[in-house]
Amino acid sequence: MPVLSIIVPVYNVATYLREGLDSILRQEVQDIEVICVDDCSSDSSPDILKEYQAKDNRIQFIRQSENKGPSATRNIGIKYAKGKYIAFFDPDDKVENNLYAELIHAIEDKKTDLALCGYSTFPTHQIHIPNFKPYHAMQPMDFIQKNPRIEMNNDLCYTWRFVFKRNFLINKKIRFIKNLHVGEDTVFNYECVLQASSIIMIPKALYQYRINNAGSLMRLRYKPYLTNNLQKLVDEKKRLIRKYNIEHYIPITTDLSEKIILRYLPMLFNNLYNNSNQPDKKQGIQQILSMTMIRDSFRIIGFRNIYPSWKEYLFYLAMKFKFTRLVCYEYNKIFTPEKIIEAHYILNSLHKPSVVFMVLGTLCSYTYRNKYLHEGSER
Numbered sequence: 001m002p003v004l005s006i007i008v009p010v011y012n013v014a015t016y017l018r019e020g021l022d023s024i025l026r027q028e029v030q031d032i033e034v035i036c037v038d039d040c041s042s043d044s045s046p047d048i049l050k051e052y053q054a055k056d057n058r059i060q061f062i063r064q065s066e067n068k069g070p071s072a073t074r075n076i077g078i079k080y081a082k083g084k085y086i087a088f089f090d091p092d093d094k095v096e097n098n099l100y101a102e103l104i105h106a107i108e109d110k111k112t113d114l115a116l117c118g119y120s121t122f123p124t125h126q127i128h129i130p131n132f133k134p135y136h137a138m139q140p141m142d143f144i145q146k147n148p149r150i151e152m153n154n155d156l157c158y159t160w161r162f163v164f165k166r167n168f169l170i171n172k173k174i175r176f177i178k179n180l181h182v183g184e185d186t187v188f189n190y191e192c193v194l195q196a197s198s199i200i201m202i203p204k205a206l207y208q209y210r211i212n213n214a215g216s217l218m219r220l221r222y223k224p225y226l227t228n229n230l231q232k233l234v235d236e237k238k239r240l241i242r243k244y245n246i247e248h249y250i251p252i253t254t255d256l257s258e259k260i261i262l263r264y265l266p267m268l269f270n271n272l273y274n275n276s277n278q279p280d281k282k283q284g285i286q287q288i289l290s291m292t293m294i295r296d297s298f299r300i301i302g303f304r305n306i307y308p309s310w311k312e313y314l315f316y317l318a319m320k321f322k323f324t325r326l327v328c329y330e331y332n333k334i335f336t337p338e339k340i341i342e343a344h345y346i347l348n349s350l351h352k353p354s355v356v357f358m359v360l361g362t363l364c365s366y367t368y369r370n371k372y373l374h375e376g377s378e379r
Contacts, residue, residue: 002058003031004085004100005166007077009070010036013091014043016210020091021052021059023208028101034059035077036091040067071176071184074159078169086166088159088185092210094122099206103163106200110137113168113196116161119207127205130155134203140194141246148251151259156193159185161207164192181225183233190237194244222274227291230264234293257297258306261316265294282328289322 006024010017024034036049036059049061062076074088085104089095103115118129131147132138132155138146150156168174172195176188193199237256241247265288272284288294298320307313318326 002033002083004029004033004087004104004163005077005081005083006032006034006100007074007081007086007088008034008036008091009039009073009077009088010041010045010049010091011039011067011070011073012041012043012045014041014045014048016092017045017048018052020089020093021048023094024089025056025058026097027095028098029104032058032100033081033083035080036061037073037076038063039069039073040064069179069181071178071180075175075178078175081166083166085163086169087163090160090209093160094208094210096206096208100163102202102204102206106135106202107163107165110135110198110200112137112198112200114162114164114192115200115202116163117202117207118205119158119161119209120205121209121211124211128154129203129205130201132199132201134201137198137200139198140196140244143193143199144246144252145249149255150252151255152262156189157183157186158207158209159188160209162189162192168192168196177236180229180232180236182229187233187236187240190240194240222276223271226271227268227288230268231291231293234260234264254300257300260293260297261301262306265319282324285327286322286324289319289324289327 008020008024013020021034021036024032036053038046038049038061040063046061046063049059053059053061060080062080064073064076077088078086085100085107087100087103099117103117106112106115116130118127120127131149131153132143133146144150147153147155169192172192174188174191174195176184180187234256238247241252241256246252268288268291269285272278272281272288275284278284305313305316307316315327
């Protein structure tokens with residue numbers, strides 16, 4: 001039985017695949033099996049996998065008969081894994097040579113079910129370290145409660161920076177949710193953290209995450225599945241919050257609501273712009289602002305200013321009160337073919353708000369102030 005099973009979901013990554021495979025084959029932990037599951041790639045990825053399999057018997061090549069998505073692909077890898085530990089690797093990324101050695105040592109030293117580390121991005125060279133107590137075996141609730149910005153900081157995103165005990169995943173029957181193509185790794189990580197006996201974090205950027213790949217959600221391609229998948233992602237997160245009885249913990253609820261408004265909502269606007277089948281953008285904006293997860297988030301956030309500038313806050317108020325014409329007016333100024341669209345662009349590059357926006361903000365602030373002064377006098 002190998003020490004470590006590294007599961008590699010593969011789909012049209014021929015450009016980066018050799019570099020990624022070489023990266024994990026150079027690991028200090030050599031007693032490994034590399035389970036490459038190809039999800040019906042149409043490029044030369046299968047040929048590259050056959051080439052590597054022929055020269056290194058640690059590589060297993062499984063090719064699916066139909067495209068099933070990242071969740072199903074990773075689940076197949078778990079099914080065939082035989083190692084004492086399981087890790088996941090995206091083949092367009094790279095890892096430091098000591099990644100798995102350090103995480104496995106931490107698990108064995110502190111007797112935890114899983115370990116995670118930080119990561120760096122390339123080619124932008126940014127470093128992200130999770131906001132958890134380092135080198136300390138943490139209980140699940142400590143892990144959650146001591147990081148009130150766990151959602152906004154993306155501290156439970158990305159399965160590839162974790163190592164799990166295989167028996168833990170098998171005994172707890174934890175798998176990726178099928179047909180979830182956005183944030184499936186975050187839901188998986190939540191489930192693992194909340195079911196673990198303890199968790200440990202290594203404050204080192206040992207994984208190298210490639211950004212600006214053509215497959216990124218932030219690119220200019222319309223994704224028909226995005227709206228339903230984001231709603232499903234939020235529903236799954238809320239299910240876990242209820243399942244493990246942490247819905248009374250206010251920071252995790254408000255943190256998730258802020259992420260929905262600050263991250264998911266701009267992604268939906270971006271996707272709407274790229275949908276050539278919906279020329280009526282005003283109707284599309286109305287539909288987005290009427291989504292349950294959006295309305296619930298507006299209600300939870302209320303009138304708190306979660307933006308770095310007043311003009312963004314005024315745009316938030318326009319969305320909250322569903323002033324669709326105003327939102328559409330600003331939207332049409334922002335989304336022009338000459339501009340590179342990123343999910344956060346709609347909030348970070350607003351034009352100078354109109355007088356109507358300023359009046360709106362004044363009225364909302366006045367209403368909010370009077371409401372709370374009135375409530376305070378009744379107490």
